[in-house]
Amino acid sequence: MIDRKKLENQMIKEIEMFEMNHKKSGELYRKAKGSLLQGVPMNWMTKWAGSYPVYVASAKGAHFQDVDGNDYLDLCLGDTGSMIGHAPEPAVRAINEYAKKGTTFMLPTEDAAWNGEELNRRFGMQYWQFATSATDSNRFALRLAREITKRKKIVVYNWCYHGSVDETVAVIDEKTGKTVAKPGSLGPQCDPALTTKVIEWNDVTALEAALADEDVAAVLAEPVMTNCGIVHPEPGYHDALRELTKKYGTLLIIDETHTICAGVGGCTKEYGLKPDMVVVGKTVAAGIPCAAYGFTKEVGEKAAAAIPPELCDIGGIGGTLAANALSMHVMRAVLGEVLTQEYYDKNIPLAKRFNEGVQSVISKYDLPWNTTQLGCRTEYWFRKEPAKNGGEAEAAVDFQLDQYMHLASMNRGFLMTPFHNMALISAATSEEDIDRHTAVFDEIVSNII
Numbered sequence: 469m470i471d472r473k474k475l476e477n478q479m480i481k482e483i484e485m486f487e488m489n490h491k492k493s494g495e496l497y498r499k500a501k502g503s504l505l506q507g508v509p510m511n512w513m514t515k516w517a518g519s520y521p522v523y524v525a526s527a528k529g530a531h532f533q534d535v536d537g538n539d540y541l542d543l544c545l546g547d548t549g550s551m552i553g554h555a556p557e558p559a560v561r562a563i564n565e566y567a568k569k570g571t572t573f574m575l576p577t578e579d580a581a582w583n584g585e586e587l588n589r590r591f592g593m594q595y596w597q598f599a600t601s602a603t604d605s606n607r608f609a610l611r612l613a614r615e616i617t618k619r620k621k622i623v624v625y626n627w628c629y630h631g632s633v634d635e636t637v638a639v640i641d642e643k644t645g646k647t648v649a650k651p652g653s654l655g656p657q658c659d660p661a662l663t664t665k666v667i668e669w670n671d672v673t674a675l676e677a678a679l680a681d682e683d684v685a686a687v688l689a690e691p692v693m694t695n696c697g698i699v700h701p702e703p704g705y706h707d708a709l710r711e712l713t714k715k716y717g718t719l720l721i722i723d724e725t726h727t728i729c730a731g732v733g734g735c736t737k738e739y740g741l742k743p744d745m746v747v748v749g750k751t752v753a754a755g756i757p758c759a760a761y762g763f764t765k766e767v768g769e770k771a772a773a774a775i776p777p778e779l780c781d782i783g784g785i786g787g788t789l790a791a792n793a794l795s796m797h798v799m800r801a802v803l804g805e806v807l808t809q810e811y812y813d814k815n816i817p818l819a820k821r822f823n824e825g826v827q828s829v830i831s832k833y834d835l836p837w838n839t840t841q842l843g844c845r846t847e848y849w850f851r852k853e854p855a856k857n858g859g860e861a862e863a864a865v866d867f868q869l870d871q872y873m874h875l876a877s878m879n880r881g882f883l884m885t886p887f888h889n890m891a892l893i894s895a896a897t898s899e900e901d902i903d904r905h906t907a908v909f910d911e912i913v914s915n916i917i
Protein backbone atom coordinates (compact mmCIF):
# COMPACT_ATOMS: atom_id res chain seq x y z
CA MET A 469 0.00 0.00 0.00
CA ILE A 470 2.75 2.44 0.95
CA ASP A 471 5.01 3.53 -1.90
CA ARG A 472 8.44 3.44 -0.16
CA LYS A 473 10.09 5.55 -2.89
CA LYS A 474 7.41 8.22 -2.47
CA LEU A 475 7.84 7.95 1.29
CA GLU A 476 11.61 8.55 1.04
CA ASN A 477 11.15 11.53 -1.30
CA GLN A 478 8.37 13.01 0.81
CA MET A 479 10.55 12.60 3.94
CA ILE A 480 13.28 14.70 2.28
CA LYS A 481 10.71 17.44 1.60
CA GLU A 482 9.38 17.22 5.16
CA ILE A 483 12.88 17.58 6.64
CA GLU A 484 13.50 20.65 4.44
CA MET A 485 10.17 22.10 5.56
CA PHE A 486 11.01 21.35 9.20
CA GLU A 487 14.40 23.07 9.06
CA MET A 488 12.96 26.06 7.21
CA ASN A 489 10.25 26.60 9.85
CA HIS A 490 12.32 25.77 12.95
CA LYS A 491 15.41 27.91 12.61
CA LYS A 492 15.51 29.14 16.21
CA SER A 493 15.03 25.63 17.56
CA GLY A 494 17.96 24.59 15.35
CA GLU A 495 20.16 27.36 16.76
CA LEU A 496 19.28 26.42 20.35
CA TYR A 497 19.96 22.76 19.64
CA ARG A 498 23.37 23.44 18.12
CA LYS A 499 24.28 25.59 21.12
CA ALA A 500 23.09 22.89 23.57
CA LYS A 501 25.36 20.33 21.94
CA GLY A 502 28.30 21.89 23.82
CA SER A 503 26.86 21.15 27.25
CA LEU A 504 24.15 18.48 26.90
CA LEU A 505 24.86 14.90 25.98
CA GLN A 506 23.68 14.46 22.36
CA GLY A 507 22.39 18.06 22.55
CA VAL A 508 19.32 17.13 24.65
CA PRO A 509 18.54 17.35 28.40
CA MET A 510 17.11 13.79 28.46
CA ASN A 511 18.24 11.10 26.06
CA TRP A 512 14.74 10.14 24.80
CA MET A 513 14.46 13.54 23.18
CA THR A 514 16.75 12.34 20.39
CA LYS A 515 13.83 10.19 19.22
CA TRP A 516 11.69 13.07 17.97
CA ALA A 517 11.17 13.05 14.23
CA GLY A 518 12.95 15.94 12.49
CA SER A 519 16.56 17.09 12.57
CA TYR A 520 16.37 18.18 16.22
CA PRO A 521 13.69 18.62 18.89
CA VAL A 522 11.38 21.62 18.74
CA TYR A 523 12.00 24.08 21.60
CA VAL A 524 8.87 25.09 23.50
CA ALA A 525 8.12 28.76 24.23
CA SER A 526 4.82 28.42 26.11
CA ALA A 527 1.65 26.34 26.36
CA LYS A 528 -1.94 26.65 27.48
CA GLY A 529 -4.74 24.10 27.28
CA ALA A 530 -4.37 21.80 24.28
CA HIS A 531 -1.92 24.00 22.37
CA PHE A 532 1.72 25.07 22.64
CA GLN A 533 3.90 27.46 20.69
CA ASP A 534 7.55 26.90 19.84
CA VAL A 535 10.36 29.46 19.85
CA ASP A 536 9.88 30.01 16.09
CA GLY A 537 6.26 31.07 16.63
CA ASN A 538 4.66 27.86 15.29
CA ASP A 539 1.46 26.74 17.00
CA TYR A 540 0.64 23.06 17.64
CA LEU A 541 -2.26 21.00 18.83
CA ASP A 542 -0.47 18.93 21.46
CA LEU A 543 -1.52 15.29 21.08
CA CYS A 544 1.52 14.09 23.04
CA LEU A 545 0.71 16.05 26.19
CA GLY A 546 4.00 15.08 27.79
CA ASP A 547 3.13 11.41 27.15
CA THR A 548 0.35 11.74 29.77
CA GLY A 549 2.14 14.14 32.16
CA SER A 550 -0.04 16.94 30.76
CA MET A 551 -3.10 14.84 29.91
CA ILE A 552 -5.26 17.42 31.69
CA GLY A 553 -4.02 20.13 29.30
CA HIS A 554 -1.28 22.67 29.92
CA ALA A 555 -1.39 25.08 32.84
CA PRO A 556 -4.96 24.43 34.07
CA GLU A 557 -5.98 27.31 36.37
CA PRO A 558 -6.39 25.30 39.64
CA ALA A 559 -2.88 23.85 39.21
CA VAL A 560 -1.39 27.26 38.40
CA ARG A 561 -3.02 28.66 41.54
CA ALA A 562 -1.80 25.74 43.69
CA ILE A 563 1.76 26.02 42.35
CA ASN A 564 1.84 29.75 43.09
CA GLU A 565 0.50 29.22 46.61
CA TYR A 566 3.22 26.77 47.61
CA ALA A 567 5.98 28.51 45.69
CA LYS A 568 5.46 31.29 48.26
CA LYS A 569 4.92 29.07 51.32
CA GLY A 570 7.82 26.66 50.91
CA THR A 571 7.97 23.57 48.76
CA THR A 572 9.54 20.67 50.65
CA PHE A 573 9.98 19.81 54.34
CA MET A 574 10.23 16.05 54.90
CA LEU A 575 7.15 16.68 57.03
CA PRO A 576 3.53 16.08 56.02
CA THR A 577 1.05 18.76 55.07
CA GLU A 578 -2.72 18.36 55.31
CA ASP A 579 -3.04 17.83 51.55
CA ALA A 580 -1.38 14.39 51.64
CA ALA A 581 -4.18 12.71 53.62
CA TRP A 582 -6.79 14.48 51.48
CA ASN A 583 -5.12 12.93 48.42
CA GLY A 584 -5.00 9.52 50.13
CA GLU A 585 -8.74 9.64 50.81
CA GLU A 586 -9.53 10.80 47.29
CA LEU A 587 -7.35 8.09 45.72
CA ASN A 588 -9.02 5.54 47.99
CA ARG A 589 -12.44 6.74 46.76
CA ARG A 590 -11.35 6.37 43.14
CA PHE A 591 -9.27 3.18 43.19
CA GLY A 592 -10.56 1.35 46.28
CA MET A 593 -7.11 1.03 47.89
CA GLN A 594 -7.11 1.76 51.63
CA TYR A 595 -3.56 3.07 52.18
CA TRP A 596 -1.36 5.27 49.98
CA GLN A 597 2.25 6.35 49.71
CA PHE A 598 3.76 8.94 47.40
CA ALA A 599 6.83 8.98 45.19
CA THR A 600 8.35 11.42 42.71
CA SER A 601 7.65 9.31 39.62
CA ALA A 602 5.58 6.36 38.51
CA THR A 603 8.85 4.53 37.92
CA ASP A 604 9.63 4.91 41.61
CA SER A 605 6.11 3.90 42.61
CA ASN A 606 6.48 0.68 40.62
CA ARG A 607 9.93 0.06 42.02
CA PHE A 608 8.70 0.48 45.61
CA ALA A 609 5.57 -1.58 45.03
CA LEU A 610 7.71 -4.44 43.69
CA ARG A 611 10.16 -4.22 46.60
CA LEU A 612 7.32 -4.38 49.11
CA ALA A 613 5.68 -7.24 47.23
CA ARG A 614 8.91 -9.25 47.41
CA GLU A 615 9.33 -8.37 51.08
CA ILE A 616 5.77 -9.42 51.95
CA THR A 617 5.69 -12.64 49.95
CA LYS A 618 9.35 -13.61 50.52
CA ARG A 619 9.49 -14.47 46.82
CA LYS A 620 12.04 -13.19 44.34
CA LYS A 621 10.44 -13.13 40.91
CA ILE A 622 7.96 -10.91 39.19
CA VAL A 623 5.81 -11.38 36.08
CA VAL A 624 5.42 -8.70 33.42
CA TYR A 625 4.04 -8.69 29.88
CA ASN A 626 5.97 -8.83 26.63
CA TRP A 627 6.72 -5.27 25.37
CA CYS A 628 5.24 -3.67 28.46
CA TYR A 629 6.63 -0.44 29.86
CA HIS A 630 6.51 0.52 33.54
CA GLY A 631 9.30 3.10 33.62
CA SER A 632 13.00 2.38 33.96
CA VAL A 633 12.47 -0.36 36.56
CA ASP A 634 15.29 -2.90 36.11
CA GLU A 635 13.12 -6.01 36.47
CA THR A 636 10.70 -4.83 33.77
CA VAL A 637 13.18 -4.03 30.98
CA ALA A 638 12.80 -7.52 29.56
CA VAL A 639 11.03 -9.31 26.71
CA ILE A 640 10.43 -12.82 25.44
CA ASP A 641 13.19 -14.05 23.14
CA GLU A 642 11.39 -14.90 19.90
CA LYS A 643 13.55 -17.96 19.16
CA THR A 644 13.86 -19.57 22.60
CA GLY A 645 10.76 -18.23 24.38
CA LYS A 646 13.00 -17.29 27.33
CA THR A 647 13.10 -13.99 29.24
CA VAL A 648 15.92 -11.77 27.95
CA ALA A 649 16.91 -8.10 28.23
CA LYS A 650 14.82 -5.79 26.05
CA PRO A 651 16.59 -4.69 22.87
CA GLY A 652 18.34 -1.43 23.72
CA SER A 653 18.38 -2.20 27.47
CA LEU A 654 21.40 -0.26 28.70
CA GLY A 655 23.84 -2.05 31.00
CA PRO A 656 21.40 -4.61 32.41
CA GLN A 657 22.34 -5.04 36.07
CA CYS A 658 21.92 -8.81 35.85
CA ASP A 659 20.36 -11.41 33.63
CA PRO A 660 16.65 -10.39 33.76
CA ALA A 661 15.64 -14.06 33.76
CA LEU A 662 16.88 -14.13 37.38
CA THR A 663 14.28 -11.57 38.44
CA THR A 664 11.53 -11.75 35.87
CA LYS A 665 9.24 -14.00 33.89
CA VAL A 666 7.86 -12.33 30.77
CA ILE A 667 4.63 -13.67 29.31
CA GLU A 668 2.27 -12.57 26.54
CA TRP A 669 -0.81 -10.54 27.42
CA ASN A 670 -4.14 -12.39 27.08
CA ASP A 671 -2.47 -15.82 27.40
CA VAL A 672 -4.05 -17.50 30.43
CA THR A 673 -2.08 -20.74 29.96
CA ALA A 674 1.24 -18.86 30.02
CA LEU A 675 0.09 -16.95 33.10
CA GLU A 676 -0.72 -20.12 35.02
CA ALA A 677 2.56 -21.74 33.95
CA ALA A 678 4.48 -18.68 35.21
CA LEU A 679 2.72 -18.66 38.57
CA ALA A 680 2.51 -22.37 39.27
CA ASP A 681 6.06 -22.63 40.71
CA GLU A 682 4.90 -20.30 43.50
CA ASP A 683 8.07 -18.20 43.24
CA VAL A 684 6.40 -15.03 41.87
CA ALA A 685 5.94 -12.13 44.28
CA ALA A 686 3.80 -10.00 41.98
CA VAL A 687 2.31 -9.62 38.54
CA LEU A 688 2.82 -6.02 37.43
CA ALA A 689 0.26 -5.19 34.74
CA GLU A 690 -1.24 -2.25 32.95
CA PRO A 691 -4.97 -3.10 32.92
CA VAL A 692 -4.92 -2.33 29.18
CA MET A 693 -1.48 -2.34 27.59
CA THR A 694 -0.69 1.13 26.27
CA ASN A 695 3.02 1.20 25.66
CA CYS A 696 3.11 -1.14 22.66
CA GLY A 697 -0.03 0.42 21.25
CA ILE A 698 -3.35 0.03 23.00
CA VAL A 699 -3.91 -3.71 23.53
CA HIS A 700 -7.18 -4.46 25.27
CA PRO A 701 -7.74 -7.48 27.54
CA GLU A 702 -9.83 -10.23 26.01
CA PRO A 703 -13.10 -10.97 27.82
CA GLY A 704 -12.37 -12.93 30.99
CA TYR A 705 -8.63 -12.18 31.06
CA HIS A 706 -8.82 -9.94 34.11
CA ASP A 707 -10.94 -12.51 35.96
CA ALA A 708 -8.34 -15.19 35.21
CA LEU A 709 -5.53 -12.85 36.26
CA ARG A 710 -7.14 -12.20 39.62
CA GLU A 711 -8.12 -15.82 40.21
CA LEU A 712 -4.73 -17.27 39.33
CA THR A 713 -2.71 -14.69 41.29
CA LYS A 714 -4.86 -15.50 44.34
CA LYS A 715 -4.58 -19.24 43.77
CA TYR A 716 -0.75 -19.13 43.73
CA GLY A 717 -0.25 -16.49 46.45
CA THR A 718 1.02 -13.79 44.07
CA LEU A 719 0.19 -10.11 44.53
CA LEU A 720 -1.45 -8.22 41.68
CA ILE A 721 -0.17 -4.68 41.00
CA ILE A 722 -2.19 -2.64 38.52
CA ASP A 723 -0.23 0.22 36.98
CA GLU A 724 -2.75 2.96 36.06
CA THR A 725 -0.13 5.57 35.10
CA HIS A 726 -1.44 5.71 31.51
CA THR A 727 -4.81 4.05 31.86
CA ILE A 728 -6.10 6.86 34.06
CA CYS A 729 -7.11 8.10 30.60
CA ALA A 730 -10.10 5.71 30.91
CA GLY A 731 -11.87 7.52 33.74
CA VAL A 732 -11.56 9.02 37.24
CA GLY A 733 -10.51 5.70 38.76
CA GLY A 734 -8.75 4.34 35.68
CA CYS A 735 -9.61 0.84 34.50
CA THR A 736 -9.66 -0.35 38.12
CA LYS A 737 -12.93 1.50 38.55
CA GLU A 738 -14.21 1.11 34.98
CA TYR A 739 -13.80 -2.69 35.01
CA GLY A 740 -14.33 -3.26 38.75
CA LEU A 741 -10.85 -4.74 39.23
CA LYS A 742 -9.71 -5.86 42.68
CA PRO A 743 -5.90 -5.67 42.69
CA ASP A 744 -3.65 -5.73 45.76
CA MET A 745 -1.83 -2.55 44.78
CA VAL A 746 -2.42 0.31 42.35
CA VAL A 747 0.12 2.74 40.89
CA VAL A 748 -0.69 6.21 39.52
CA GLY A 749 1.54 9.04 38.31
CA LYS A 750 2.24 11.56 35.58
CA THR A 751 -0.86 13.72 35.17
CA VAL A 752 -2.09 13.50 38.80
CA ALA A 753 -0.12 16.62 39.77
CA ALA A 754 -0.30 18.46 36.43
CA GLY A 755 3.23 17.41 35.51
CA ILE A 756 4.84 18.42 38.81
CA PRO A 757 6.87 15.24 39.49
CA CYS A 758 4.63 13.16 41.72
CA ALA A 759 3.17 9.65 41.81
CA ALA A 760 1.43 7.36 44.27
CA TYR A 761 1.02 3.69 45.09
CA GLY A 762 -1.85 2.27 47.08
CA PHE A 763 -2.50 -0.97 48.96
CA THR A 764 -5.50 -2.91 50.14
CA LYS A 765 -5.91 -2.83 53.92
CA GLU A 766 -4.45 -6.34 54.24
CA VAL A 767 -1.41 -5.73 52.03
CA GLY A 768 -0.84 -2.27 53.54
CA GLU A 769 -0.72 -3.74 57.05
CA LYS A 770 1.78 -6.35 55.93
CA ALA A 771 3.88 -3.66 54.25
CA ALA A 772 3.83 -1.49 57.37
CA ALA A 773 4.88 -4.44 59.52
CA ALA A 774 7.79 -5.13 57.16
CA ILE A 775 9.26 -1.62 57.42
CA PRO A 776 11.54 -1.35 60.50
CA PRO A 777 11.14 2.15 62.01
CA GLU A 778 14.84 2.56 62.84
CA LEU A 779 15.92 1.64 59.30
CA CYS A 780 12.99 2.92 57.26
CA ASP A 781 15.09 5.65 55.63
CA ILE A 782 17.67 3.28 54.14
CA GLY A 783 15.43 0.35 53.19
CA GLY A 784 15.25 1.10 49.48
CA ILE A 785 11.88 2.82 49.29
CA GLY A 786 10.97 6.51 49.64
CA GLY A 787 13.01 9.64 48.82
CA THR A 788 13.58 13.10 50.29
CA LEU A 789 11.43 14.84 47.70
CA ALA A 790 8.63 12.26 47.71
CA ALA A 791 5.33 13.65 49.07
CA ASN A 792 6.76 17.17 49.14
CA ALA A 793 4.32 19.92 50.06
CA LEU A 794 4.19 21.49 46.61
CA SER A 795 3.37 18.26 44.79
CA MET A 796 0.76 17.28 47.40
CA HIS A 797 -0.95 20.65 47.05
CA VAL A 798 -0.99 20.48 43.26
CA MET A 799 -2.28 16.91 43.31
CA ARG A 800 -5.15 18.01 45.54
CA ALA A 801 -6.01 20.80 43.10
CA VAL A 802 -5.87 18.41 40.14
CA LEU A 803 -7.91 15.62 41.72
CA GLY A 804 -10.37 18.02 43.32
CA GLU A 805 -10.91 20.50 40.52
CA VAL A 806 -9.53 19.29 37.17
CA LEU A 807 -9.49 15.53 36.69
CA THR A 808 -13.15 15.15 37.54
CA GLN A 809 -15.98 13.18 35.94
CA GLU A 810 -16.96 16.32 33.97
CA TYR A 811 -13.48 16.35 32.50
CA TYR A 812 -13.86 12.83 31.11
CA ASP A 813 -17.40 13.57 29.94
CA LYS A 814 -15.82 16.18 27.70
CA ASN A 815 -12.62 14.64 26.40
CA ILE A 816 -13.66 11.02 25.78
CA PRO A 817 -16.23 12.02 23.10
CA LEU A 818 -13.53 14.24 21.54
CA ALA A 819 -11.17 11.24 21.42
CA LYS A 820 -13.93 9.24 19.74
CA ARG A 821 -14.29 11.95 17.11
CA PHE A 822 -10.51 11.90 16.55
CA ASN A 823 -10.56 8.12 16.20
CA GLU A 824 -13.46 8.17 13.76
CA GLY A 825 -11.71 10.83 11.67
CA VAL A 826 -8.55 8.75 11.37
CA GLN A 827 -10.57 5.59 10.71
CA SER A 828 -12.48 7.34 7.89
CA VAL A 829 -9.18 8.06 6.10
CA ILE A 830 -7.95 4.48 6.65
CA SER A 831 -11.21 3.22 5.11
CA LYS A 832 -11.10 5.77 2.26
CA TYR A 833 -7.67 4.47 1.11
CA ASP A 834 -8.38 0.90 2.21
CA LEU A 835 -5.19 0.82 4.27
CA PRO A 836 -4.32 -2.32 6.29
CA TRP A 837 -4.20 -0.24 9.48
CA ASN A 838 -6.46 -0.11 12.53
CA THR A 839 -7.41 2.34 15.24
CA THR A 840 -7.99 1.72 18.93
CA GLN A 841 -9.24 3.86 21.78
CA LEU A 842 -9.13 3.81 25.56
CA GLY A 843 -10.88 6.77 27.14
CA CYS A 844 -9.13 9.91 25.90
CA ARG A 845 -6.23 7.93 24.40
CA THR A 846 -6.48 6.90 20.77
CA GLU A 847 -4.09 5.33 18.35
CA TYR A 848 -3.54 4.05 14.84
CA TRP A 849 -1.39 1.02 14.22
CA PHE A 850 0.06 -0.43 11.01
CA ARG A 851 -1.74 -3.79 11.00
CA LYS A 852 -5.20 -4.76 9.83
CA GLU A 853 -6.57 -6.16 13.10
CA PRO A 854 -5.91 -4.82 16.59
CA ALA A 855 -3.02 -6.71 18.21
CA LYS A 856 -3.83 -9.35 20.82
CA ASN A 857 -0.56 -8.98 22.69
CA GLY A 858 2.72 -7.09 22.84
CA GLY A 859 4.57 -9.47 20.51
CA GLU A 860 2.00 -8.97 17.75
CA ALA A 861 1.96 -5.22 18.26
CA GLU A 862 5.74 -4.95 18.17
CA ALA A 863 5.94 -7.00 14.96
CA ALA A 864 3.90 -4.30 13.21
CA VAL A 865 6.18 -1.39 14.17
CA ASP A 866 7.40 0.45 11.08
CA PHE A 867 9.97 2.99 12.26
CA GLN A 868 10.36 4.68 8.85
CA LEU A 869 6.61 5.17 8.56
CA ASP A 870 6.33 6.33 12.18
CA GLN A 871 9.01 8.95 11.63
CA TYR A 872 7.25 10.20 8.51
CA MET A 873 3.79 10.37 10.12
CA HIS A 874 5.20 12.22 13.14
CA LEU A 875 7.26 14.70 11.14
CA ALA A 876 4.57 15.40 8.55
CA SER A 877 2.03 15.90 11.37
CA MET A 878 4.38 18.22 13.24
CA ASN A 879 5.07 20.27 10.10
CA ARG A 880 1.31 20.85 9.88
CA GLY A 881 0.82 21.76 13.54
CA PHE A 882 0.11 18.42 15.30
CA LEU A 883 2.47 16.89 17.85
CA MET A 884 2.14 13.12 18.26
CA THR A 885 4.01 11.18 20.99
CA PRO A 886 7.44 10.22 19.69
CA PHE A 887 7.05 6.53 20.56
CA HIS A 888 4.19 5.30 18.42
CA ASN A 889 1.09 6.70 16.79
CA MET A 890 -0.77 7.71 19.89
CA ALA A 891 -2.86 10.79 20.49
CA LEU A 892 -4.08 11.98 23.85
CA ILE A 893 -6.98 14.36 23.80
CA SER A 894 -7.34 16.95 26.54
CA ALA A 895 -10.71 18.52 27.26
CA ALA A 896 -9.35 21.85 26.01
CA THR A 897 -9.23 20.47 22.46
CA SER A 898 -11.88 21.79 20.09
CA GLU A 899 -13.88 19.86 17.50
CA GLU A 900 -12.33 22.14 14.85
CA ASP A 901 -8.84 21.07 16.01
CA ILE A 902 -9.82 17.45 15.56
CA ASP A 903 -11.43 17.90 12.16
CA ARG A 904 -8.36 19.79 11.01
CA HIS A 905 -6.29 16.81 12.11
CA THR A 906 -8.46 14.48 10.01
CA ALA A 907 -7.85 16.67 6.94
CA VAL A 908 -4.08 16.75 7.60
CA PHE A 909 -4.00 12.99 8.19
CA ASP A 910 -5.70 12.53 4.81
CA GLU A 911 -3.16 14.82 3.11
CA ILE A 912 -0.07 13.17 4.59
CA VAL A 913 -1.34 9.66 3.84
CA SER A 914 -2.24 10.60 0.26
CA ASN A 915 1.36 11.83 -0.25
CA ILE A 916 2.85 8.35 0.24
CA ILE A 917 0.48 5.96 -1.54
Ligand SMILES: Cc1ncc(COP(=O)(O)O)c(C=O)c1O
Pocket residue numbers: 547601602603604606629630631632690695723724725726749750
Ligand atom coordinates in the same frame (compact mmCIF):
# COMPACT_ATOMS: atom_id res chain seq x y z
C1 LIG B 1 2.45 2.36 32.49
C2 LIG B 1 3.61 3.21 32.92
N1 LIG B 1 4.07 3.10 34.16
C3 LIG B 1 5.10 3.85 34.59
C4 LIG B 1 5.70 4.77 33.77
C5 LIG B 1 6.85 5.59 34.26
O1 LIG B 1 6.48 6.92 34.40
P1 LIG B 1 7.59 8.00 34.75
O2 LIG B 1 8.47 8.09 33.53
O3 LIG B 1 6.83 9.25 34.98
O4 LIG B 1 8.34 7.52 35.93
C6 LIG B 1 5.24 4.91 32.46
C7 LIG B 1 5.87 5.90 31.55
O5 LIG B 1 5.55 6.01 30.39
C8 LIG B 1 4.16 4.13 32.03
O6 LIG B 1 3.68 4.21 30.80
